[in-house]
Every structure is written in C-alpha cells, then in structure tokens.
Amino acid sequence: MNLTSSTIIEDINHMRKRGLASLAFFYCDFRDDNKKNLRGMLSSLLLQLCHSSDSYSSILSDFYSEHDYGSRYPSENAFIGCLKSILKHPGHAPTFIIMDALDECSNTGGIPSSRENVLMFVKELVHLLLPTLHICITSRPEVDITTFLRPLPFHQVSLHDEVGQIKDIVDYIKSVVDTDPRTKQWRAEDKELVKEVLTKKSGGM
Numbered sequence: 001m002n003l004t005s006s007t008i009i010e011d012i013n014h015m016r017k018r019g020l021a022s023l024a025f026f027y028c029d030f031r032d033d034n035k036k037n038l039r040g041m042l043s044s045l046l047l048q049l050c051h052s053s054d055s056y057s058s059i060l061s062d063f064y065s066e067h068d069y070g071s072r073y074p075s076e077n078a079f080i081g082c083l084k085s086i087l088k089h090p091g092h093a094p095t096f097i098i099m100d101a102l103d104e105c106s107n108t109g110g111i112p113s114s115r116e117n118v119l120m121f122v123k124e125l126v127h128l129l130l131p132t133l134h135i136c137i138t139s140r141p142e143v144d145i146t147t148f149l150r151p152l153p154f155h156q157v158s159l160h161d162e163v164g165q166i167k168d169i170v171d172y173i174k175s176v177v178d179t180d181p182r183t184k185q186w187r188a189e190d191k192e193l194v195k196e197v198l199t200k201k202s203g204g205m
Helices: 003-017 038-050 054-066 076-087 114-127 143-149 163-179 188-201
Strands: 022-027 095-100 133-137
Touching (some): 003 022, 038 114, 054 076, 076 114, 114 133, 114 143
Parallel strands (some): 095 133
C-alpha cells in the first residue's frame, strides 16, 4: 500500500466510524492469486460492504441462498450484479471503493486478461452514474491502464511529477546510503553514484 492510499483510507475510515460513509478497500498483489483478479476483488468488496450495513447483509444473504447456500459457485457477472444491487440500495451513506496497485493485476495469460476484466468492471461502476459512489484507483502509469481510464470521468494525480514526492524519495535514499552500516565504509564518490542511480530509477515510486 502506498502512502497516498493509506492516507485516503484513514480519512474515510474516520467518516465510516461516524456512520457517514461505507468503505471497501482492495489491494492487488501479484504474489497472491486471489488478490490479482476480478473474482477475488468482487468477493472482498462484497464482504467488506456487507459488514457495514444490515441491509447490505440481507442482499448478500439472498444472493447466497439463490446459489444453493454455496453449492453453486456464482459467476463473476453474478457477483457484479449483487454488488450493483448493494450500491443502488436507497438511503445509504456515500460508498468509497479503493483499488490499490491496479498494475499488480496480471496483464497476460488470458483473453481478456485479469487486468482487462478489472478495468471493464471499473467502467461498469462508473457508468452506473451513482452520486453516492466514489472510486479511487492507484497504479503505476502503465500504458493500457492510463489509456483505458483516460476517457472516463476520473480526476488524475500523477505522484511521479510531484516535487514533494520526488524530494521524499531523494531524502530517503540519501538517508539509507549515509547511515546503513554496510555503506558507511564506501568511498564518497561511490555513495554519490549509488544515490544518483537509485534516484533516477525510482520513477517516483
């Protein structure tokens, strides 16, 4: 989880605790098969939202019974339909869905790929045009992701270009190189070279 997403979650969580919002967060992780595809994301989002509202829980309970109490595995479209029913439920507080590190979803191994499935799901949510639904996505600026999201009504912030972000990275690299016991004995010119190379390769991340 990056600093930006953790700060967003913390702020929204204060609202959730006061009953002013519902929050569902999903961190995409390439090391975990269940955290880099649409099915894993949908299951997680549904459970998190249903924990925040009894009315949501009743929708999920009906969904569970419709699929013979777990004996029939729902399709991804069925999961999406259930989530849409929850999001459209009248009278609920604003809902925030946060998808962190979207680029960790695989972009290979299938047609469509896991990442393409997630992006299409995002598009479906946006096209619901729900005024109470707020979506936040964090990702490296992969070409396919930026190309897909650009036509959608998202407000984009590039941390790669933020002066503060770059300065924090440079300061961190300098601190580690200057204080780590393994690098203290290095020549000054070697330390400067390492700082320069790591800063250039950090890419704002």
